[in-house]
Amino acid sequence: xxxxxxxxxxxxxxxxxxxxxxxxxxxxxxxxxxxxxxxxxxxxxxxxxxxxxxxxxxxxxxxxxxxxxxxxxxxxxxxxxxxxxxxxxxxxxxxxxxxxxxxxxxxxxxxxxxxxxxxxxxxxxxxxxxxxxxxxxxxxxxxxxxxxxxxxxxxxxxxxxxxxxxxxxxxxxxxxxxxxxxxxxxxxxxxxxxxxxxxxxxxxxxxxxxxxxxxxxxxxxxxxxxxxxxxxxxxxxxxxx
Amino acid sequence: xxxxxxxxxxxxxxxxxxxxxxxxxxxxxxxxxxxxxxxxxxxxxxxxxxxxxxxxxxxxxxxxxxxxxxxxxxxxxxxxxxxxxxxxxxxxxxxxxxxxxxxxxxxxxxxxxxxxxxxxxxxxxxxxxxxxxxxxxxxxxxxxxxxxxxxxxxxxxxxxxxxxxxxxxxxxxxxxxxxxxxxxxxxxxxxxxxxxxxxxxxxxxxxxxxxxxxxxxxxxxxxxxxxxxxxxxxxxxxxxxxxxxxxxxxxxxxxxxxxxxxxxxxxxxxxxxxxxxxxxxxxxxxxxx
Numbered sequence: 001x002x003x004x005x006x007x008x009x010x011x012x013x014x015x016x017x018x019x020x021x022x023x024x025x026x027x028x029x030x031x032x033x034x035x036x037x038x039x040x041x042x043x044x045x046x047x048x049x050x051x052x053x054x055x056x057x058x059x060x061x062x063x064x065x066x067x068x069x070x071x072x073x074x075x076x077x078x079x080x081x082x083x084x085x086x087x088x089x090x091x092x093x094x095x096x097x098x099x100x101x102x103x104x105x106x107x108x109x110x111x112x113x114x115x116x117x118x119x120x121x122x123x124x125x126x127x128x129x130x131x132x133x134x135x136x137x138x139x140x141x142x143x144x145x146x147x148x149x150x151x152x153x154x155x156x157x158x159x160x161x162x163x164x165x166x167x168x169x170x171x172x173x174x175x176x177x178x179x180x181x182x183x184x185x186x187x188x189x190x191x192x193x194x195x196x197x198x199x200x201x202x203x204x205x206x207x208x209x210x211x212x213x214x215x216x217x218x219x220x221x222x223x224x225x226x227x228x229x230x231x232x233x234x235x236x237x238x239x240x241x
Numbered sequence: 242x243x244x245x246x247x248x249x250x251x252x253x254x255x256x257x258x259x260x261x262x263x264x265x266x267x268x269x270x271x272x273x274x275x276x277x278x279x280x281x282x283x284x285x286x287x288x289x290x291x292x293x294x295x296x297x298x299x300x301x302x303x304x305x306x307x308x309x310x311x312x313x314x315x316x317x318x319x320x321x322x323x324x325x326x327x328x329x330x331x332x333x334x335x336x337x338x339x340x341x342x343x344x345x346x347x348x349x350x351x352x353x354x355x356x357x358x359x360x361x362x363x364x365x366x367x368x369x370x371x372x373x374x375x376x377x378x379x380x381x382x383x384x385x386x387x388x389x390x391x392x393x394x395x396x397x398x399x400x401x402x403x404x405x406x407x408x409x410x411x412x413x414x415x416x417x418x419x420x421x422x423x424x425x426x427x428x429x430x431x432x433x434x435x436x437x438x439x440x441x442x443x444x445x446x447x448x449x450x451x452x453x454x455x456x457x458x459x460x461x462x463x464x465x466x467x468x469x470x471x472x473x474x475x476x477x478x479x480x481x482x483x484x485x486x487x488x489x490x491x492x493x494x495x496x497x498x499x500x501x502x503x504x505x506x507x508x509x510x511x512x513x514x515x516x517x518x519x520x521x522x523x524x525x526x527x528x529x530x
Contacts, residue, residue, distance in 0.1 A: 052420075055424050085418075092474060153421075
């Protein structure tokens with residue numbers, strides 16, 4: 001008999017937005033363990049609103065939003081923000097940025113004894129091909145290198161759910177291919193559930209098991225084959241036009 | 242050389258002022274690095290002035306006959322510290338609250354500076370007898386402070402230093418990437434609150450020790466001078482602290498030997514360190530691009 005696993009995230013007839021203004025209505029969408037979900041849509045469609053709600057940064061205005069996991073009942077998130085969101089004035093090294101993934105608890109005694117999560121941080125950096133960048137200033141790195149360090153930071157959080165916000169934006173084609181390969185490897189090796197926000201589908205679509213289209217005030221989700229069929233894409237673009 | 246050694250002698254008449262300046266020079270930049278990184282440099286201008294208004298308000302209460310704390314001059318000083326801390330933390334809370342309301346943040350900080358500077362003068366009208374002492378406090382002349390008060394002040398600065406290094410991870414995380422902090426289950430409100438509390442106490446004690454001008458100087462200048470040479474937050478804090486401490490030491494020595502006003506000399510020395518740092522950065526570094 002096949003075991004049906006509870007989804008890590010579930011939106012049920014939810015309204016999402018800011019303050020009292022709902023941007024998206026009637027959102028029904030869930031993330032099953034082990035799935036790789038592409039959250040797609042044009043700029044300004046509301047992808048960031050979905051992302052912020054599922055990360056717990058803003059509450060759902062109406063309806064239900066449930067998240068389950070091993071960190072006080074919530075999933076252990078590994079969050080990779082858009083690299084431009086992080087201020088380049090900070091003189092942090094790549095190692096320090098990656099280490100932030102381990103700052104989940106206070107661990108005062110370990111800190112006073114000079115103990116940390118060095119092995120985990122180094123392993124995460126190595127897995128992302130960024131170990132040799134450890135001592136460099138993060139703000140001095142190229143776009144692709146920064147993205148690798150941010151992915152290492154997310155891995156250092158030992159996540160159940162990896163959330164990637166436009167990870168391929170502003171990165172050259174060669175590095176894009178390398179990063180896509182990395183996402184695929186990580187998902188397989190670590191049995192992660194992955195959500196990737198993107199406004200493009202060309203290079204990423206082969207990774208997705210499911211797709212959620214965000215636009216026109218609503219979210220439509222389903223298996224990739226169905227959601228990226230020629231008819232569906234045509235319908236979505238007609239609605240946008 | 243003999244002149245320098247004399248500064249360290251316990252019998253040196255101005256040893257409170259000397260050690261006070263040194264400690265403020267080393268400690269205030271530890272807080273100042275967050276002002277620079279959070280792009281709150283204008284807060285650094287306004288908050289010392291708000292702190293001064295708090296001191297002035299405490300003197301006004303004394304002048305109005307509201308002797309809230311007994312103990313003569315020591316009581317006055319304690320009330321001044323309380324006034325300074327209350328005003329500074331109140332202003333930080335107000336600025337933080339207003340930040341969420343949009344508008345022009347620089348305009349608000351500018352208005353706060355103007356109001357605080359005016360109130361600091363107006364409050365003194367109600368206590369003409371305390372005006373001279375108030376002025377000496379604002380100039381940061383702590384010659385008359387008692388030995389026990391001086392040691393209490395040093396202890397508070399020691400606690401601030403410990404907090405800045407012990408909680409560096411949290412202060413950096415909530416300053417650098419608030420969303421990440423939330424996803425890790427850390428409370429941005431709690432850590433921001435603790436950082437602002439430390440900022441408030443540091444500025445208040447800094448103003449009581451060396452005055453608003455030098456406190457502002459130490460909040461901003463050493464951090465800017467240290468930034469090009471920092472590799473990581475610990476090295477950033479240490480280099481900034483070293484720049485501040487050395488500026489205070491050199492400034493005090495020049496001021497004492499040349500009979501010049503202490504505060505402006507310290508700020509000018511700190512600025513000289515900044516110019517030197519910027520020139521070295523221009524000459525020695527190749528910007529990666």
